Amino acid sequence: MDISQKFKVMEASSVRKLSIYADEARRGGKTVYHLNIGQPDLDTPEPYFQKIKNFNEPSTEYMPSLGIPTLTNSIQSYYAKLGIHYNTEQIAVTCGGTEALLFTFLAIANEGDEILLPEPFYSNYTTFFTISGAICIPVTTWAENGFHFTEQDLVSKITKRAKAILISTPGNPTGAVLSMDEIKMVARIAKEHDLYIIADEVYREFVFDGREITSFGFLPEIEDRLIIIDSVSKRFNACGARIGALLTKNKDLFSVITKLCQGRLSCSTIEQHGAVGLYAADEGYVINARDQYQKRRDIVYELLKQVPGVVCRKPEGAFYMIAKLPIDDVDDFLTWLLTSFEIDGETVMAAPAEGFYKTIGLGKNELRIAYVLEEEPLIKAMRILTEGLKEYMELNNIRLV
Numbered sequence: 219m220d221i222s223q224k225f226k227v228m229e230a231s232s233v234r235k236l237s238i239y240a241d242e243a244r245r246g247g248k249t250v251y252h253l254n255i256g257q258p259d260l261d262t263p264e265p266y267f268q269k270i271k272n273f274n275e276p277s278t279e280y281m282p283s284l285g286i287p288t289l290t291n292s293i294q295s296y297y298a299k300l301g302i303h304y305n306t307e308q309i310a311v312t313c314g315g316t317e318a319l320l321f322t323f324l325a326i327a328n329e330g331d332e333i334l335l336p337e338p339f340y341s342n343y344t345t346f347f348t349i350s351g352a353i354c355i356p357v358t359t360w361a362e363n364g365f366h367f368t369e370q371d372l373v374s375k376i377t378k379r380a381k382a383i384l385i386s387t388p389g390n391p392t393g394a395v396l397s398m399d400e401i402k403m404v405a406r407i408a409k410e411h412d413l414y415i416i417a418d419e420v421y422r423e424f425v426f427d428g429r430e431i432t433s434f435g436f437l438p439e440i441e442d443r444l445i446i447i448d449s450v451s452k453r454f455n456a457c458g459a460r461i462g463a464l465l466t467k468n469k470d471l472f473s474v475i476t477k478l479c480q481g482r483l484s485c486s487t488i489e490q491h492g493a494v495g496l497y498a499a500d501e502g503y504v505i506n507a508r509d510q511y512q513k514r515r516d517i518v519y520e521l522l523k524q525v526p527g528v529v530c531r532k533p534e535g536a537f538y539m540i541a542k543l544p545i546d547d548v549d550d551f552l553t554w555l556l557t558s559f560e561i562d563g564e565t566v567m568a569a570p571a572e573g574f575y576k577t578i579g580l581g582k583n584e585l586r587i588a589y590v591l592e593e594e595p596l597i598k599a600m601r602i603l604t605e606g607l608k609e610y611m612e613l614n615n616i617r618l619v
């Protein structure tokens with residue numbers, strides 16, 4: 219028996235490979251700090267658990283495919299408060315932002331259609347390309363300019379087969395936040411070339427240094443080509459709730475999304491009730507989370523920028539940072555940290571950045587740090603990382619030029 223051709227080419231992620239070494243280190247009695255995963259350590263707002271505790275139906279039934287009305291209403295009012303106006307017939311509740319992305323890819327792309335996206339990008343997007351048959355066209359961005367792209371970078375990648383532009387802002391894995399001018403630039407290009415815009419804004423509120431929230435939703439001139447991807451996972455630290463949303467004013471597209479939602483019947487009933495609690499949580503919650511991330515960002519950035527040879531810019535949002543190290547093989551360095559390096563019985567795991575690139579050869583000398591630990595463990599983890607880097611460079615005779 220054979221498996222699907224589509225999936226034969228998919229490689230196991232290098233993060234998973236490193237996880238095996240992390241497990242071994244742990245079995246050997248070491249503490250491993252995780253800077254590799256985007257799972258924050260802040261508590262989920264209490265109203266979420268209250269709603270679930272108060273669920274008092276005799277059975278858990280299928281709910282409407284597009285979501286329970288109380289949740290769709292909550293999402294609508296959340297957006298209205300931001301000044302982004304959708305009605306409830308333009309909102310689909312999905313099983314995480316992940317499903318919203320998958321359904322978007324399936325709904326817009328024919329086999330061979332091209333979707334452009336800044337690189338490095340969220341590595342799960344690769345799965346959606348594989349499933350949908352769309353072609354990933356990376357618009358490469360660089361650590362040296364904070365992973366922003368120019369109009370020319372984007373336009374030069376547009377061909378006749380281009381179908382959509384996919385943007386994660388605030389960005390995972392780069393922490394780059396598009397300014398409203400950049401958003402307007404992308405919008406103009408999308409209009410000129412008749413492309414969809416898939417706006418993955420799951421980190422929307424996590425913008426630092428007093429920045430205003432930016433969103434493709436602020437531009438009425440692209441509303442017929444815009445798909446907004448959202449999720450409670452990051453905003454409310456509720457990754458396990460598996461509740462997301464897709465918003466679009468494009469009627470044809472929404473009717474396809476509706477069919478896809480009907481095909482999987484319903485999202486989790488109880489979790490949808492929980493999510494209503496999330497949207498009703500005190501607004502201070504998200505602001506506090508943002509401030510925590512900003513503090514942690516400062517810790518990571520201040521420590522890294524002192525290391526000779528490291529290239530990084532201060533992330534503007536989300537809770538990630540990509541840094542370029544003065545070594546050729548970051549994968550090897552990160553493996554070595556787990557297998558052969560420790561300070562007081564502790565070591566650290568970060569994500570090699572290669573998996574965030576489509577272009578072969580890029581990212582080999584970079585890593586992604588998710589600053590999702592509290593300050594004290596974060597400082598320890600960063601110390602292990604930077605001391606480890608020094609020792610690794612000495613051992614391998616790597617000198618800065």
Ligand SMILES: *Cc1c(COP(=O)(O)O)cnc(C)c1O
Nearest residue numbers: 314315316340386390449451462
């Ligand atoms: C985490 C994440 C998502 C979606 O996660 P869900 O838990 O499925 O909502 C989507 N896009 C990016 C860039 C992410 O980091």
